[in-house]
Amino acid sequence: MSNPFESISTRLDNQEAILLQILKVVNNENESIKDYSKAQFAKLIDKSQSWVDNERRAGRLNFFKRGGTVRIPATELKKYQA
Secondary structure, three states: OOOHHHHHHHHHHHHHHHHHHHHHHHHHHHHHEEEEEHHHHHHOOOOOOHHHHHHHHHOOOOEEEEEOEEEEEEEEHHHHOO
């Protein structure tokens, strides 16, 4: 009969490897879904929040609302960075 502790250790190692793979996938998905608040976006492009609001209202800046808060996708950052 084999040592039960070796069997347990092997199973735990396998589970740890699986969890690490899951974490990598989740982290990659989170990075690709990045978005900014108005304040964060304004600071990144060195503009005011009111300027960001004006661009948004004029339809030149894509945005969405999450829980009543305006969020700006990271893809918009490329359009406004100098």
